[in-house]
Amino acid sequence: MMPVGLTHFLVLGAILFCLGLLAVITKRNAVTVLMGVELIINAANINFIAFARYLDKDLDGQMFGVFVIVIAAASAAVALAIVLNIYQRMRSVNLDEADSLAG
Numbered sequence: 001m002m003p004v005g006l007t008h009f010l011v012l013g014a015i016l017f018c019l020g021l022l023a024v025i026t027k028r029n030a031v032t033v034l035m036g037v038e039l040i041i042n043a044a045n046i047n048f049i050a051f052a053r054y055l056d057k058d059l060d061g062q063m064f065g066v067f068v069i070v071i072a073a074a075s076a077a078v079a080l081a082i083v084l085n086i087y088q089r090m091r092s093v094n095l096d097e098a099d100s101l102a103g
Contacts, residue, residue: 009050
């Protein structure tokens, strides 16, 4: 059986990043776009922890990973509050209609 190396983690991170980027670029639903942003953040998190693991700096990568997760949770809460406000005003979470919030 082949051991899991740094390349495997980097490929996983690249796949997650591409899927998140695809969701952000192509989807019109605000909740789906937020999930795409979370995928991008988690892909970067996997890369941080993988590099820290293979450079023998275990705690540095894990601490940075925990910090990124906390920041992502806080930003997701703010973004979800914004989406709920958009839905309350427009009865839709379609991002094409969100450009008419002025007024």
